[in-house]
Amino acid sequence: MNLRVRQLGLQDYEPTWQAMQQFTDGRNEHTEDEVWLLQHPRVFTLGKAGKPEHLLNTGDIPVVQVDRGGQVTYHAPGQLIAYLLLDIHRLGIGVRELVTRLENAIIDVLSEYGITAVSRRDAPGVYVDDKKIAALGLRIRHGRCFHGIALNVDMDLEPFDRINPCGYEGLKVTQIADLAEVNFETLSQQLLSSLGRQLKYSQLIEVKE
Numbered sequence: 001m002n003l004r005v006r007q008l009g010l011q012d013y014e015p016t017w018q019a020m021q022q023f024t025d026g027r028n029e030h031t032e033d034e035v036w037l038l039q040h041p042r043v044f045t046l047g048k049a050g051k052p053e054h055l056l057n058t059g060d061i062p063v064v065q066v067d068r069g070g071q072v073t074y075h076a077p078g079q080l081i082a083y084l085l086l087d088i089h090r091l092g093i094g095v096r097e098l099v100t101r102l103e104n105a106i107i108d109v110l111s112e113y114g115i116t117a118v119s120r121r122d123a124p125g126v127y128v129d130d131k132k133i134a135a136l137g138l139r140i141r142h143g144r145c146f147h148g149i150a151l152n153v154d155m156d157l158e159p160f161d162r163i164n165p166c167g168y169e170g171l172k173v174t175q176i177a178d179l180a181e182v183n184f185e186t187l188s189q190q191l192l193s194s195l196g197r198q199l200k201y202s203q204l205i206e207v208k209e
Helices: 013-026 095-111 158-162 184-199
Strands: 002-010 033-039 043-046 063-065 072-075 079-087 126-128 131-141 144-152 203-207
Touching: 002 184, 013 033, 013 063, 013 079, 013 144, 033 184, 072 158, 079 184, 095 126, 095 131, 095 144, 095 184, 184 203
Parallel strands: 002 033, 002 203, 043 063
Antiparallel strands: 033 079, 043 072, 079 144, 126 131, 131 144
């Protein structure tokens, strides 16, 4: 199976979310899976399990209520986002296995930078020394998923102090740039390769926009 790759650069959140929904609703059993790599301008997103009390002091940063799982998180330039538009029935895996493989893809990439990271059964995502370095949230519709993962690379982390990240009071966050030297474009390719291995795609095909 092939995985089509779209490099989308900096994209506003809401039009991208709508595009994911349209892709998922319009696909059929022959549609190839896709991964979209991008960054968003500053925005808080509140998932289906999100509670307003976890928004502490959002200030001038917009808040968008969305249809993914999970609680509240923050996106901004310098964070690498991979949206996974996959037919998980065709992949032959369940949701828990998908989450594990996505977490492992990130853990494997971080290991290339000498960073030891782990997942937590009680709180999806990836952690370094109990600080969250990557968030994960998905929506499954008729056996097909969208949304995905957000990896903190080199960004302003201050706005995370304005929320309870993923609904956990006092949860601290970190990023690769505070732990190792990193090039954003190189990291993007490393994450793509790791996702391809974990999800067992035979080929990654770059789609030119």
